[in-house]
Amino acid sequence: xxxxxxxxIVAIFCNWCTYLAADLAGTSRLKYAPNIRVVRxxxxxxxxxxxxxxxxxxxxxxxxxxxxxxxxCHYQEGNYKxxxxxxxxxxxLEQMGIEPERFRLEWISASEGERLRVTVxxxxxxxxxxxxxxxxxxxxxx
Amino acid sequence: MDNxxxxxxxxxxxxxxxxGIVDVRNVAEYAAGLPGVAVSREYKYMCSDPGQELIQQxxxxxxxxxxxxxxxxxxxxxxTFRTAVAGGGxxxxxxxxxxxxxxxxxxxxxxxxxxxxxxxLVRAAVRRVALxxxxxxxxxxxxxxxxxxxxxxxxxxxxxxxxxxxxHVYLVEREPSIGGHMAKFDKTFPTLDCAACIxxxxxxxxxxxxxxxxxxxSEVTTVEGYVGNYQVTVRRRPRYIDESLCSGCLECxxxxxxxxxxxxxxxxxxxxxxxPIYIPFPQAxxxxxxxxxxxxxxxxxxxxxxxxxxxxxxxxAIDLEMKEATERIEVGSIILSTGxxxxxxxxxxxYGYGTYPNVxxxxxxxxxxNASGPTxxxxxxxxxxxxxxxxxxHCVGSRDEKTNRWCSRVCCMYSLKLAHLIKEHTxxxxxxxxxxxxxxGKGFEEFYQKLREEGxxxxxxxxxxxxDWALDPSEEGSLxxxxxxxxxxxxxxxxxxxxxxxxGLEPRSDAQEVRRRFNVSCSTEGFFLxxxxxxxxxxxxxxxxxxxxxxxxxxxxxxxxxQAGAAAAEALALIDAGFIETEPNTAYVNEESCSGCGxxxxxxxxxxxxxxxxxxxxxINQAKCKGCGTCVAACPSGSIAQNLxxxxxxxxxxxxxxxxx
Numbered sequence: 001x002x003x004x005x006x007x008x009i010v011a012i013f014c015n016w017c018t019y020l021a022a023d024l025a026g027t028s029r030l031k032y033a034p035n036i037r038v039v040r041x042x043x044x045x046x047x048x049x050x051x052x053x054x055x056x057x058x059x060x061x062x063x064x065x066x067x068x069x070x071x072x073c074h075y076q077e078g079n080y081k082x083x084x085x086x087x088x089x090x091x092x093l094e095q096m097g098i099e100p101e102r103f104r105l106e107w108i109s110a111s112e113g114e115r116l117r118v119t120v121x122x123x124x125x126x127x128x129x130x131x132x133x134x135x136x137x138x139x140x141x142x
Numbered sequence: 143m144d145n146x147x148x149x150x151x152x153x154x155x156x157x158x159x160x161x162g163i164v165d166v167r168n169v170a171e172y173a174a175g176l177p178g179v180a181v182s183r184e185y186k187y188m189c190s191d192p193g194q195e196l197i198q199q200x201x202x203x204x205x206x207x208x209x210x211x212x213x214x215x216x217x218x219x220x221x222t223f224r225t226a227v228a229g230g231g232x233x234x235x236x237x238x239x240x241x242x243x244x245x246x247x248x249x250x251x252x253x254x255x256x257x258x259x260x261x262x263l264v265r266a267a268v269r270r271v272a273l274x275x276x277x278x279x280x281x282x283x284x285x286x287x288x289x290x291x292x293x294x295x296x297x298x299x300x301x302x303x304x305x306x307x308x309x310h311v312y313l314v315e316r317e318p319s320i321g322g323h324m325a326k327f328d329k330t331f332p333t334l335d336c337a338a339c340i341x342x343x344x345x346x347x348x349x350x351x352x353x354x355x356x357x358x359x360s361e362v363t364t365v366e367g368y369v370g371n372y373q374v375t376v377r378r379r380p381r382y383i384d385e386s387l388c389s390g391c392l393e394c395x396x397x398x399x400x401x402x403x404x405x406x407x408x409x410x411x412x413x414x415x416x417x418p419i420y421i422p423f424p425q426a427x428x429x430x431x432x433x434x435x436x437x438x439x440x441x442x443x444x445x446x447x448x449x450x451x452x453x454x455x456x457x458x459a460i461d462l463e464m465k466e467a468t469e470r471i472e473v474g475s476i477i478l479s480t481g482x483x484x485x486x487x488x489x490x491x492x493y494g495y496g497t498y499p500n501v502x503x504x505x506x507x508x509x510x511x512n513a514s515g516p517t518x519x520x521x522x523x524x525x526x527x528x529x530x531x532x533x534x535x536h537c538v539g540s541r542d543e544k545t546n547r548w549c550s551r552v553c554c555m556y557s558l559k560l561a562h563l564i565k566e567h568t569x570x571x572x573x574x575x576x577x578x579x580x581x582x583g584k585g586f587e588e589f590y591q592k593l594r595e596e597g598x599x600x601x602x603x604x605x606x607x608x609x610d611w612a613l614d615p616s617e618e619g620s621l622x623x624x625x626x627x628x629x630x631x632x633x634x635x636x637x638x639x640x641x642x643x644x645x646g647l648e649p650r651s652d653a654q655e656v657r658r659r660f661n662v663s664c665s666t667e668g669f670f671l672x673x674x675x676x677x678x679x680x681x682x683x684x685x686x687x688x689x690x691x692x693x694x695x696x697x698x699x700x701x702x703x704x705q706a707g708a709a710a711a712e713a714l715a716l717i718d719a720g721f722i723e724t725e726p727n728t729a730y731v732n733e734e735s736c737s738g739c740g741x742x743x744x745x746x747x748x749x750x751x752x753x754x755x756x757x758x759x760x761x762i763n764q765a766k767c768k769g770c771g772t773c774v775a776a777c778p779s780g781s782i783a784q785n786l787x788x789x790x791x792x793x794x795x796x797x798x799x800x801x802x803x
Binding site for chain 1: 215216217241243244245246248249250251252255256258259262263266658661663664665666671683684727745747768769770771772774775776784787789792793795796797799800801
């Protein structure tokens with residue numbers, strides 16, 4: 001029997017909001033799908049689009065970015081920079097044949113452990129429905 | 143590995159916190175086989191002394207030069223393990239921490255999946271740590287002055303503690319007087335100390351202290367900078383009376399053309415009236431009146447006889463032309479003690495507040511029983527009667543799914559206190575309606591016992607409604623409290639003359655604005671978030687900003703004062719050290735490959751990046767850089783790097799997570 005598909009999701013969370021939300025989910029003993037692996041950066045503004053591309057190229061079925069809510073960035077406006085890159089990158093991923101649902105940016109504050117749980121479960125369910133990411137050998141000509 | 147990297151991996155059981163879900167042995171055995179790993183161990187409590195010694199011994203014995211600890215969140219113990227690694231003779235940044243408790247064992251039920259996750263995370267860390275560079279912590283000088291925001295008992299106590307230690311304090315209070323909520327109370331539980339007798343001497347001490355600059359009627363408008371060097375602007379609202387000239391004689395208030403006070407008195411919770419020129423309460427500090435431009439005739443029509451100015455005479459302290467002023471100060475640390483607001487009882491319409499005149503909030507009753515209150519301490523109802531029966535409803539806006547879910551911690555005790563005081567003043571029969579009596583505190587349970595002995599009734603049950611709809615003649619003219627008595631198991635209707643709503647404590651309505659201004663976080667319910675609930679209860683995630691009092695969570699006066707002392711001690715520790723070590727996670731430019739495009743400079747919110755036209759290169763001021771890494775991600779030529787978060791380290795972590803072994 002073939003093994004059931006378990007999505008592998010790389011999550012890149014900012015140190016001050018979303019990483020703490022994940023800590024809070026832990027201290028609150030909330031339960032969510034075990035499919036994400038968190039990489040901590042200081043700010044979502046640190047997320048180089050290449051990190052996302054590298055994750056997909058290395059076998060991730062999805063990438064989740066987490067930052068502070070607009071106006072709440074620990075570094076004032078790093079999350080806005082992340083948002084700009086996110087939209088551009090999402091567009092690019094689509095052109096590469098990667099479904100936009102596989103790449104997600106969420107604002108989750110340090111107090112939103114529950115929101116983190118819901119987001120992760122939702123993303124895992126969506127990617128489970130999409131199936132594993134199969135990168136085409138070449139980028140299709142547009 | 144032939145690059146000389148020798149990694150020690152330590153997987154922590156955390157008692158059963160981790161080991162109960164994650165197969166710790168499996169993770170440790172797995173890690174032992176990873177490239178570069180010289181030793182891999184599991185241990186019950188890695189953060190304990192023996193756990194830390196284990197690392198240090200192995201560093202010597204196995205000639206380790208990198209360490210990975212898989213345990214809890216780095217927010218909890220990263221510093222602990224860095225110190226341990228440094229104690230073993232390595233650079234503290236040759237270390238990486240893996241979070242397999244908050245991010246694995248505590249959030250998953252599937253043991254195999256949680257173990258697999260822990261293995262992935264450890265593998266990623268092993269790859270990452272191999273690339274770690276040695277780094278030095280930076281140092282920032284601490285400006286010795288402290289800003290305290292909020293002049294309730296928390297701010298007052300913190301200010302006096304710091305000022306007595308010889309530090310200069312700016313105490314900023316929004317209201318015309320310091321004192322906060324405590325100034326409104328008559329007595330404090332459980333000792334029935336007179337609140338004014340213990341508070342007002344401290345208020346006077348604030349006024350008199352040469353190390354305290356008190357700015358009342360003022361608000362902090364902007365905060366810039368960082369720990370050790372905050373630049374703060376304070377808006378000082380015009381009170382139309384010069385504090386430096388006023389002697390506090392209050393002749394002006396007496397002389398106001400309003401012979402009868404006609405304006406709602408905020409301090410007395412609207413139970414009395416004041417004049418347009420007024421002092422909030424007799425012991426106010428500063429002892430200087432305020433002119434309310436909304437109601438003063440001179441401001442409204444410009445045609446007042448200005449009898450107040452005549453009364454002031456030669457002092458000329460009244461200046462109706464006074465303008466708002468702005469103060470700019472530099473401080474090294476900040477204490478937020480902005481307090482709470484009482485739950486608005488109108489949000490629970492079933493209890494009839496605002497509908498039935500004889501339904502009161504607890505704060506109103508505090509004023510009623512207060513000797514300096516609107517009735518001189520006499521408990522009279524709005525219709526002039528003295529109550530013969532009183533119902534106190536607990537948990538109004540607390541422990542309620544529809545309003546606030548938390549327990550406000552002080553209401554059970556202040557309800558007991560008010561029951562005692564009302565009984566003392568009126569000999570009324572008193573009913574307390576409670577969900578659970580919560581009396582954990584020194585002398586609290588004894589006080590509860592005392593009240594029972596005094597004959598106060600306690601009925602367990604959440605009140606359904608307060609109504610004036612009488613079902614039989616005995617209820618006519620009364621307020622009827624309808625409640626299920628859950629101990630007697632039947633629904634009761636209890637007619638009373640007066641209802642007191644024990645309203646809960648909630649975050650101030652502008653807490654979110656204040657939070658943003660000071661760059662701190664809020665917890666789910668909206669109170670300011672402490673750095674760690676147990677180990678750093680007065681610190682925030684922003685270095686140099688501390689919390690005291692009910693802005694952090696509902697708490698009583700003893701706990702507030704204790705926390706204020708703790709916050710003052712934290713600020714003192716910073717000041718006396720003279721400097722703080724900073725995380726070496728700053729960004730830096732690789733000049734060789736920098737093309738001088740200038741993309742990075744405008745991205746930095748701290749102005750840390752300068753661009754030299756002369757050499758066509760960017761440079762980053764290490765003292766100004768806060769280490770967000772936004773410029774690093776933006777640099778088109780990859781010429782900006784970030785210490786601790788180097789590109790290759792992050793790539794190694796991502797690829798490590800995804801590489802199936």
